[in-house]
Amino acid sequence: MYYPTYARRSDPFALMRSMLRDFDPFTPTGITQPVFPAVNVWESDDAVAITTELPGIDPADIDISVKDNVLTLSGERKAPQVPEGARWHRNERSFGRFTRAIRLPFAASDDKVEARMVHGVLRIVVGRPEEDKPKKIEIKAA
Amino acid sequence: MSSDMTRSADKTLDKTPAETPETTTGGRIYRPLTDIVETDDGVTLMLEMPGVAAEDVNVTLEKRVLTVRGKVHIRTPEKLQLAYAEYGEGDFERAFTLSDDFDPDRIGAEVGNGVLTLTLPRAAEAQPRKIAVKGA
Numbered sequence: 001m002y003y004p005t006y007a008r009r010s011d012p013f014a015l016m017r018s019m020l021r022d023f024d025p026f027t028p029t030g031i032t033q034p035v036f037p038a039v040n041v042w043e044s045d046d047a048v049a050i051t052t053e054l055p056g057i058d059p060a061d062i063d064i065s066v067k068d069n070v071l072t073l074s075g076e077r078k079a080p081q082v083p084e085g086a087r088w089h090r091n092e093r094s095f096g097r098f099t100r101a102i103r104l105p106f107a108a109s110d111d112k113v114e115a116r117m118v119h120g121v122l123r124i125v126v127g128r129p130e131e132d133k134p135k136k137i138e139i140k141a142a
Numbered sequence: 143m144s145s146d147m148t149r150s151a152d153k154t155l156d157k158t159p160a161e162t163p164e165t166t167t168g169g170r171i172y173r174p175l176t177d178i179v180e181t182d183d184g185v186t187l188m189l190e191m192p193g194v195a196a197e198d199v200n201v202t203l204e205k206r207v208l209t210v211r212g213k214v215h216i217r218t219p220e221k222l223q224l225a226y227a228e229y230g231e232g233d234f235e236r237a238f239t240l241s242d243d244f245d246p247d248r249i250g251a252e253v254g255n256g257v258l259t260l261t262l263p264r265a266a267e268a269q270p271r272k273i274a275v276k277g278a
Contacts, residue, residue, distance in 0.1 A: 038229040042222035049222050053192035055256035080188055082179045089178035093190055120192035120256015
């Protein structure tokens, strides 16, 4: 196979990159729908917290459920109400139903899940069950 | 191909950085996603600024340039450590050049659920007037 980028001496990694591109079976060819919402996961010995940005979504339209060690977040982003005859100049935001499952490092019970939404940012805190918490082992003197 | 699907399932929509000079603190500035709708009365802008409270939004109009800034107070949860991150946090900034016919004193701004809605009413003299055509 001929790699035309190799001719450009100024970029020593061009050949490697173009070869990797040929071997990479995952490079998306079409436009793939990105996953919504993006989440950040925080962890400690006592709990796991998940934060996600859900601007423009009414907290009443969000469903959070926990089964064993999977937390499912679903809901709907409703399109804004626009008066009839309005002309759209830009439509960068997207709308519709979404669902996302997040695997937790432990099986959680419903009563240990707390969710709070402030200014369009949702924060879910899942308490770690007692039996899953790390135990400190005392070393006894001989 | 199934592997294509598994890969695409991991991809989240990245927030776009704003086209502004870098900050002194090294924090990032993002460009809020915006919907703009026009009616005969004026233009409505809806900007997604998650994490921004109403008092932290700054809207200025100078020489036809409407600048919107939103400050995010990054709250690191206590005793928790970031284990996995898909999105970054930072302030929001975006500017639009407007046409002349807006009334700067009547611009309305409202924040709800992390979305800033700006209503720009058209100046009274700029409202489109319908001219009736009479038959001869």
